[in-house]
Amino acid sequence: MRIGIVCPYSWDVPGGVQFHIRDLAGYLIGLGHEVSVLAPADDETPLPPYVVSAGRAVPVPYNGSVARLNFGFLSAARVRRWLHDGRFDVIHIHEPASPSLGLLSCWAARGPIVATFHTSNPRSRAMIAAYPILQPALEKISARIAVSEYARRTLVEHLGGDAVVIPNGVDVDFFARAEPRPEWSTPPDGAADGGTIGFMGRIDESRKGLQVLIKALPQIIEARPGTRLLVAGRGDAQEALEPLPEHLRDRVEFLGMVSDEDKARLLRSVDLYVAPNLGGESFGIILVEAMSAGAPVLASDLDAFAQVLGQGAAGELFPVGDSEALAAAAIRILGDASRRADLRARAAAHVRRFDWSVVAADILGVYETVASGTAAVSPDDRLRRARGFRL
Structure with a gap:
């Protein structure tokens, strides 16, 4: 044809x-x-x-x-x-x-x-x-x-x-086969009190919600001092960090634009992928990519995101724009290895339809x-x- x-x-x-x-x-x-x-x-x-x-x-x-x-x-x-x-x-x-x-x-x-x-x-x-x-x-x-x-x-x-x-x-197997990068993964000695959170999106586009995640980060780090955040996407990193207390800014690493291969490797490396988007989303392809790579997903409860995640069966949801709810859910998921394993297993079965x-x-x-x-x-x-x- x-x-x-x-x-x-x-x-x-x-x-x-x-x-x-x-x-x-x-x-x-x-x-x-x-x-x-x-x-x-x-x-x-x-x-x-x-x-x-x-x-x-x-x-x-x-x-x-x-x-x-x-x-x-x-x-x-x-x-x-x-x-x-x-x-x-x-x-x-x-x-x-x-x-x-x-x-x-x-x-x-x-x-x-x-x-x-x-x-x-x-x-x-x-x-x-x-x-x-x-x-x-x-x-x-x-x-x-x-x-x-x-x-x-x-x-x-x-x-x-x-x-x-x-x-x-999504090419599910492409993400599932990716190799984690050691520098993006949580070292074994840091797993007990920390974890690596991932975010991808345009940094300076407010509807992507990075500001909601940045606002939640101090509460997450207080509960889990070893936590760090990896951010992939174009935009002004310094401006994004302004709401964060200066002594915590080294917990955020900006990777800039990444290749398809590095996107997959990043999603394979993190302990939790957070999608704090505020609106304007009709689907949520990054959620599917994260699930394909085996990253537990925590997303705002936009209608489109809830549908992609099976109304919370394949990933957790929090109220749109609520940084405190985001922080509480992230702390709980990062501290519960069995819950992360359960989310990975559910997502692996769910994502095949995409x-x-x-x-x-x-x-x-x-x-x-x-x-x-x-x-x-x-x-x-x-x-x-x-x-x-x-x-």
Whole structure:
């Protein structure tokens, strides 16, 4: 099958949607399918052979974060050329409701179109206001996928229609096989009064909740003096440490951006992974990665996180934004080796439903359904003649 995938966000800035698309494309190529990904990218960005650049992206505030998107006349022309050259059996557009390549592709294409909705934002006035503009494009979609029940709910409430829920995928064995790094692991002589906590995310993006974890750290260290925190992600480390008493700041180590291999090794090394996010999450891929690596998980009780963790069966939850509850739960888990072992065992069984062998099979089933008996994807010349393809 010839498959075209549209990535809305800049390929050179790491993010959950980009990782999802990258891993899906790689898995499909491994199965023998021909895959091309259209994505924004800076000119100097090295790209895999299956990625086609749609040009440089610009930062746009979106869903409580800053997304790097690509939109405009030049981008529209590149979309049409990619569609013309690709002769795809199906195209898979991610985030078609955002002002991005996804929306341009909906406007420009005709034929079998699958769309995945990642965003969970139940009070989006902008999405409601934009519905009259989005409706003609969204009506061309043959099948809709939502990565979680909460992303599906956002779609239903704001744009109408419905979607099948297929979660984000993870290469479970990749994380399970990773080797811990000794410098990131708790030494045997420190296990009795400490432990290593892990956090991954953009340091200066408040919704990722690092400030909640930093606020909880003095209480955790008071109860378990050997505790330390490893933080992976981009952002201003000094600013993140300001709320922490100066004598405790050496308990936090900032690793910066890490490779996929080091991400897996970090998650294999820690005694507890904490996800203190405050909102705006539709899934929680890092929770799946942590469970795959065998890290006990403690997460804020966002609806999406609770769903990923089986409502607390595969990881523990604490009230969103409550640093005292976070500290109490972390102290209890770090001090109870049997509880950590139980969480690992539960997570190992639970996480298999998110492996690419399951997720990609479900997505391929959607592709085959919409492509069966229909013409291949092509540029929609009718739209171009009728509207002059104005943006």
